[in-house]
Amino acid sequence: MLVAEDSSVIQNITRKVLQFQNYEIISVKNGQQVLDKLNKDHYDAILLDINMPVMDGMECAQKIRALDDDSKNNVPIVAITGNAKNYSMDDFKAVGINEYLPKPLNFDNLVNVVNKVTNN
Numbered sequence: 196m197l198v199a200e201d202s203s204v205i206q207n208i209t210r211k212v213l214q215f216q217n218y219e220i221i222s223v224k225n226g227q228q229v230l231d232k233l234n235k236d237h238y239d240a241i242l243l244d245i246n247m248p249v250m251d252g253m254e255c256a257q258k259i260r261a262l263d264d265d266s267k268n269n270v271p272i273v274a275i276t277g278n279a280k281n282y283s284m285d286d287f288k289a290v291g292i293n294e295y296l297p298k299p300l301n302f303d304n305l306v307n308v309v310n311k312v313t314n315n
Contacts, residue, residue, distance in 0.1 A: 196213060196218050196219065196220055196221070196238055196239055196240050196241070196242065196309070196313075197220075197221050197222075197223065197229060197232055197233070197238045197240075197241045197242070198210060198213075198220055198221070198222045198223070198241075198242045199222075199223050199224070199225065199226065199228065199229045199241065199242065199243045199244055199247065199252070199255070200222070200224070200242070200244040200247070200275065201224045201225060201244060201246075201247045201248060202244075205244075205275075205298070205300065206222045206224075208300075208302075209242065209300065209305065210222060212302045212305060212306065213305070213306070213309060216306055216309070216310075218239075218309065218313075221236075221238070224247065224248070225247045225248050225249035225250055226243075226247055226249060226250030226251060226252060226254060226255030226258075227249045227250045227255075228249075229241060229243065229250075229255050229259070230250075230255065230258055230259070233259065233262070233267055233270070237266060237267065237270075238270055239270075239271075239313045240270060240271040240272070240273060240309060240312050240313050241259070241270055241271070241272050241273070242273050242275055242296075242309070243255060243256060243272055243273065243274055243275065243292070244274075244275045244276065245274050245275070245276035245278065245282070246276065246277070246278060252274055252275075252276070252292075253282075253286075253290050256272050256274070256287075256290040256291045256292050257290045257291065259272065259291065260290070260291035271293045271294075271312035271313065272291060272292045272293055272294075273292070273293060273294045273295065273296060273308055273309065273312060274287055274292045274294070274295035274296070275295070275296050275298060275300065276295060276296075276297065276298060277297070277298035277299075282295075293312055294308050294311070294312060296308060
């Protein structure tokens with residue numbers, strides 16, 4: 196699983212929670228790094244912060260969905276955002292985001308949503 200989050204604190208806590216659930220986690224800090232990683236490897240899901248430097252989560256999700264490789268452009272994307280009021284679920288769906296989790300993260304919800312999108 197790929198976690199894209201510019202906050203080291205949130206990234207580290209998310210990593211620990213999901214590793215405890217036996218997920219292998221790769222972490223990056225911005226949307227461009229997500230695309231770079233996705234070009235090299237396959238992931239079961241992507242946790243994508245919406246507000247990141249270089250490339251935000253909305254633009255990144257659009258670029259993932261536009262990839263030519265069907266095994267990569269269909270990866271489940273879960274948005275993580277502290278500004279959910281700025282976006283509706285329709286906005287997220289329009290760029291190809293499957294689910295979203297508001298910040299501050301509820302780690303039970305995190306595990307439930309990740310299990311749902313990865314069919315675990």
